[in-house]
Amino acid sequence: MMRVARILAPALLTLTGGIALADDYPQGCVSCHVATEQQDMRLNVIFDHIEHSMAGQRTLLIPTGCARCHADEKGVGGALSKLIHRSHYTDPVQKKFINEFNGDCVSCHKMDTDTGQAEIRSGKRNWQLRILSAK
Amino acid sequence: MRNGIHALALITAAGLLVVSAVATADDYPQGCVDCHRISEKGSGLRYEGDFRIQPLLAQTGHRWLKKIKTVPNDCTKCHSDDSDLPLATIVHLVHFEKPEANVYTTEFGGKCANCHAMDAPAGEALVKSGPKNW
Known part of the structure; x- marks a missing residue:
């Protein structure tokens, strides 16, 4: 899980240019993790890189839906809050x-x-489910 | 609850008046007590007065903080998360209610890190704490 978080955070940072302001990212994760001409840093792409389970792809609201596996205390995948905090605040x-x-x-x-x-910003996933994608 | 919160809002504003500039995390390593202190004439701080929590709370009719040694940790003896007046709710409200007019946000940046610290290895946000200064 730490590996996941460590990859997600720099990906996010690489994508965002300039000073991050609260209003710039009203939906949190998906406002920052987007596809540009240079890079596709959406979370679904990153999930593939880190071999995350397909559950990540199917999550509708980010990061709210991640709590299915990453709930605090009882999440089988580890608490999301800790993963994200670590990945954004450690060297x-x-x-x-x-x-x-x-x-x-x-x-x-x-x-x-x-x-x-204090609430967590959330937004709808910004990728299409793979099963629905045209082959 | 609202009356109490409004009273505390005054305290918060008063505490903020003692700080001289936009606050950064390093300026307030002990949280509350680093902001709520005595600002004496000639100190170079923007405002002068006694902005410590105990005298400010006394003005609101709050009971004497006899058993408080560490702030705000010991405050949770009465203001636990399960209580009717959780400290987190109170403090968040007085610092962020009506942000367009709240001194904490308008004049001092409204930074979470003034009161919170990040334990990066553990991935947990902490509440800064320090010994009482009264």
Whole structure:
């Protein structure tokens, strides 16, 4: 799992140009992990590289749906929060996420100012299910 | 609950007034008590006054913080996550409610890292803590 997270984080950072602001990534993961002319850094592509199970491809809401396997405490794949935090805040990724892209908590989280609850940004997957793709 | 939160909002704003610039993580390694302190005349800080938590809370009618030694860890004795007034909810609200008018966000950047630290190897966000300063 650590391998997964370590690959995802730099991929995200490579893709994003300039300073990351909260408003730039309203849907969190999928707002950053996108395909460009230079690179396809969508999560489904990265899943393939790291030999993640097909469950990742089938996940509709990212990262909300990841909790099927990566729930805190009881997730069979390990807690997603720990995986993502590690991958974004440990070296050598740390230098890019923080220093180069000014990434911080609000890149992935947002504050509900009415309830005082810190939430996780989420969005619909930005890839097509492989089984539905034209061969 | 709202009245209490509004009272704490005043405290938060007061605490923020003592800091001199946009806060960074390294400026507040102990969280609350690094921001809520006495700012004396000539200190170079932007605002002057006693912004420590104990005197500020006293003004709101909060009970005396007799048993508090470490802030905010010991606050959770009453304000646990399972309580009616979880500390996380209170503190988040007073710092982020009405962000367009909240001093914490308008003047001091509203950074999570002022109060939180990341334990990178463990992948866990922590709450900064320090000994009481009153």
